[in-house]
Amino acid sequence: MPDYNWPEPDSAALVGKRISRVDGPAKVTGTAKYTYDVTRPGMLYAKVLRSPYAHCRIVSIDVSAAEKLPGVEAVYVVQGAGTEIHWQGDDIAAVAAVDEQTAEDAVQNIKVQYKQLAHLVQEEDLSKAGDRAKPAAEQVVGNPDEAFAAAEAVTVEGYYGTSVVTHCCLESHGFVAEWEGDTLTVYPSTQAVERLTGQFAEALKIPATNVHTMMQYVGGGFGSKFAVDRWGIAAAHLAKQTGKPVKLMLERAPEQMVAGNRPSVYAKVKIAAKPDGTLTAWESDSWSTGGMGGGGSPPMPYIWNFPHQRKRHTAVSINAGSARAWRAPNHPQGCYVTMCSIEDLAAKLKMDPLDLVLKNIALTGERSELYRQELLKAAELMEWKRRWHPRAQGSPGPVKQGLGLALHTWAGRGHAAECRITIHPDGYVEVSTCTQDIGTGTRTVIAIVAAETLGVPMEMVKLNIGDNHLPPGGSSGGSTTVGGVSSSTRRAAMDAREQLFARIASGLGTTAENLETVNGTVRVKNDPSKGFTWKQAAAKLGVNPVSAMGKNPDEAKGALTSSGVGGVQMADVSVDTETGVVRVNKMVAVQDCGLIVDMKTAESQVYGAMIMGIGYTLFEERVMDEITGRMLNPNMEFYKLAGLADTPEMVVHMWTDAEQQKRGVIGLGEPPTISPGAAIANAVANATGVRVPTLPLTPDKVLAALEKGGLA
């Protein structure tokens, strides 16, 4: 049995190098087919009538006029008379018609009578939440009262918050559904091709074996695309009713209203330290919403294990679309509240926050030494020590510059996954696993691992993914995909290689354990002159290919993935104190994530996560209207994403020492999106001398904070 491990960096031909993503050409030429691009013969287009009200009861619904419109083939009532609707945009009825325009006309011809009910759509003012607020039990660690009362204690109090932001995937959620007899074929836009199988089967009461799900490309998910959703079931029903394929993609407005968002958090925080900066006590009163469900409970204090703590958290249920996992669920909020209060404390102590966090680094637990090194590296890349100044003591003039920092962590252990590798007699290698590439580079990582292990060029590797008839490859969530699929692929490839060796060794006058694959050859270890080219070796297989399964986890076959990554980010901003406009000048990220399979796409994950972070820090916010209960910006002109012009100079440093190599492959997609909020907001506080308490840091809030003055 081979020794299941990763290649050493100096012997690796591909792993850890900078390799362009294998599906890049398909994406730049427009030939990559997303679910939104799928067309099937005779396909109908579906549109959905959605609740105009945040809270109402459906009194009656009349679809007869819609049904009679020429070109309309079916109407499916999703939620009928008597149903209570809890948020604007919830699905009421779906229509399938010959084209989008006709379907839209039909939706407008559905007559619904609603009885409006009282709604609550905002949660920042907790005093208005009434019985919608559900406090959880208080949590106490140590003796916070004593710690705050200590004579020497320096305390700071602050208020911090992050608003609800949406996923805003550029490809909206949606499905193409098609029946053949009682077998359903679905083309979903999803992060979980295989997981949808069971969801469709259960909802439609058909055997799971009758559901075939297939997807090659998805235009973003970020945590919002794991479910079949009401509209997916509606698409399947419409396809059944009409006997034709039906495509149902959400319009932009419902995409923004109902297809996923990140819970808010608001918190009143008090922390204490000794005069030398040693952190002693934490107290927080926090609340958040994730829609009707009430939202998550961000980890607080985040990363910093204060010896004395008191925490109270309240979930507020409101009449707005439900939260979904949003890239590193709960972490950005916890990081923001914690790192902002620590920065405010440093300011009160007149300490450089870098010194304060270094002084307390032991409170971060077992990662503390790595954090320390990462902080120093980030400081070097930002020239922190030369450039940092005490609050509001930067340059004169209206535009103020400042620096801020934050730290984050994430788990990211590889998930369960299986993979089949076939070496064909013509030398081509087939890798089959039902994973999906959500833009993170999953295809590329699998191809690299297979090619590295077999010593063949990547062009020889053919990937089959995104089809639930393939071996299960897991959902893409929690940054667990890369560890899972790279480990299962590595094991399968090593076992396939062993089989190949066993079948051709005698032809080289040796035994399997004396063979190796190097650079397109299979050769004898101690006598490299003796060997076959890869093609010759494969041809020896005759008519019977080699095929091997690999899985993760597989205790007997090495630990190829582990858990726990982290990083440090620093931001340099300019704030125009006359207009309130914040500009990020530069960001630095230092990030560890175990062994890196493809440096190029790994760095892209960090750049992208930080840019998404700039978006939620400066621009993004779901704006709800208290009176009408409606979302005011369910679009992309008033729900603002960061653009090219908002992208600063960015420096990404991946931490790749021998220690990280040994840890195996660990996920990266989520962690770097955690710190930007706190790092940028702290830089704004450093620049201006005032705390802008809540994200996004829009000009109106910056100006208001400047007017008010003070720490928090």
Place this chain on the structure above:
Amino acid sequence: MADKRKDKAEETTKAGISRRKFLKGVGVGGGMLGSGVLSGSLLQDGHGAQAAATKVLGPGAVAIELNVNGKRWPLTLEPRVTLLEALRDHLELTGAKKVCDRASCGACTVILDGSPVYSCSVFAIEAQGKTIQTVESLADGDTLHPVQAAFVENDAQQCGFCTPGFVMATKALLDKYPNPTAEQMRLALGGNLCRCGTYVGIRQAVMQAAQNSPQNSHQNSKTRAPQAGRQSRAGGGHSNA
């Protein structure tokens, strides 16, 4: 940058309506009915509006002809069908995407008579008699266009959904300014949005493609003021200014 964008937003088009005034008139959360019509006519510098005033088409399907990627395509479409829908649903050219459907994101960018436009906000009937270039026309078999090759090389795509739009906007930029300044690049690509945050790669890709552009060395003198480049998509980007 913020100021430049403001200038652009205030810039009055030949149709006599600035985007800012237009948006002001509509208001946040107000009915956006007609935005397609208006921005469509803005994109056409008013010709569309004039045409509509003199000749009534529809509401039923009408016969039209589009010149796409060098070929003429006869089509029968309702006048309300956008150029984007015509390309995607009738010609199976699905590279251009519908994302915002109202001239904010650039995912639907195609090149119309040499200028980049939001095809979601141009009616198919307005595009008659003009040359339409889509992302599908750039590569020559398996050989990528220099812009596309630079996007791959610099990892300027993640999920890739915004990518065809960025590729077309970049091509239009480099056709006009083979050696763009950073400012010209920011203006030209300011009307495209990427949720995955690929702008670092895009920035590098644009500069690399510019270097590899065959015409780049001797055309600098022709470079005009940046505003001239993307009038048809003015204000498509945003900042918090």
